[in-house]
Amino acid sequence: NIITGETGAGKSIMLGALSLILGQRAETKYFFNQDKKCIIEGLFLLPDESLKAFFEEQDIDFHVESILRREISTDGKSRAFINDTPVTLTVMKQIGEKLIDIHSQHATQEVSDPAFQLSVVDTLAGHEQLLTEYREKYKQYKKSQQHLVALQSAAAEARSKQDYEEFLFNELEATALKTGEQEEMEAELEMLNNAENIKRSLANSYSLLSEQEMSVLPILKEAISQLQSIEKFNQDYAALAERLRSSQIELKDIAQETSALEESIVFNPSRIDDINTRLDIIYRLQQKHRVNSIAELLEIQEQLSDNLSQLLSSDDEIEKLTKEISQTRVELENIAGHLSANRSKAVGVTEANVAEILTKVGMPNARITFAQTFQELNKDGKDNISLLFSANNGQPPAPVGKVASGGELSRLMLAIKSIMAKHTAIPTLI
Secondary structure (H helix, E strand, C coil): CCCCCCCCCCHHHHHHHHHHHCCCCCCHHHCCCCCCCEEEEEEEECCCCCCHHHHHHCCCCCCCEEEEEEEECCCCCEEEEECCEEECHHHHHHHHHHHEECCCHHHHHHHHCHHHHHHHHHHHHCCHHHHHHHHHHHHHHHHHHHHHHHHHHHHHHHHHHHHHHHHHHHHHHHHCCCCCHHHHHHHHHHHHHCHHHHHHHHHHHHHHHHHCCCCHHHHHHHHHHHHHHHCCCCHHHHHHHHHHHHHHHHHHHHHHHHHHHHHHCCCCHHHHHHHHHHHHHHHHHHHHHCCCCHHHHHHHHHHHHHHHHHHHHHHHHHHHHHHHHHHHHHHHHHHHHHHHHHHHHHHHHHHHHHHHHHHHCCCCCCEEEEEEEEEEEECCEEEEEEEEEECCCCCCCEEHHHHCCHHHHHHHHHHHHHHHHCCCCCCEEC
């Protein structure tokens, strides 16, 4: 179908209305009457029900004759409907892209884009599922490569610290620190440094209790004797005597224990030296690691041990991931090979079909060639597709963007899209 008309006849208005029901942005300043709400409806025939799944996903009733409606109020607010079901502009745009392909002057420039040229060949090759599989695997491949680089960087940094951390760990491990030993040694050192004073005080205490003539136990014994001599006169005297006897027994035990403790106290310079040496090691380590307790030193020792273990495990992980990446690379090369083969087959058929259509639109001598070269693996495979064009006999094909005029580009794009329309679900091409 062809719609023609002079400048100002309304062709652009029709395209603008179509764009609105396809989800494009609305601007009220372009409306004929900005004081009235604008309503645009489009009836689309969908006989093959190819879009039924999309309608179901969006919870929209599917009809072979489906109506798209756009309402724009005077304040610029917009509402969209599909078969009277309210939808977002995003949904309307998604379904619009599946219904109509509007070929504009700007779109003509796409024919010079290598990405578009490759997409043309891929569409005609009909290997969408294989290409999707490749792209998913390639995405994971690149993600794994990034993870490997991060692991290698972290391992290199850890390895640069490995010697020093091993030294710190070995130093702490060789010290054989024990929880609570610092407090015990500090208390023992305090006692040893005051051994003479402690021994003297214990000896004096024992002497006051039992050895001297006027010490506690002899005097207590005399007091008991005096009370026993009068206990027959009153039970209270007997009770007092009994209480003193109990105290006498307790004081004898205290005196004996005091004597034993005094004898156990030995001034031991060698032991003092040993404790000071051990504490000096502990204090030095605490100062070195900027902590105040053995418990904190033991935590540092455990962390150093974990760091060294992780370095070994990271080496294993790097080796494993490297093998996985190599295997994925082999798989990608294999799939890319199939994609290349499919593209090679599609290129020949496409060139012939486009040439046939160009003849019908007044370019009988035009020739196109899809030059296929290979490059490093990327998200689309390993093929580089370049569309070469020649408008006249004897003129060697050259990159289309450099040699084709605006009119030639438009007709070439029309030919390409008309062929692509046979391989896609888009029912309308404008």
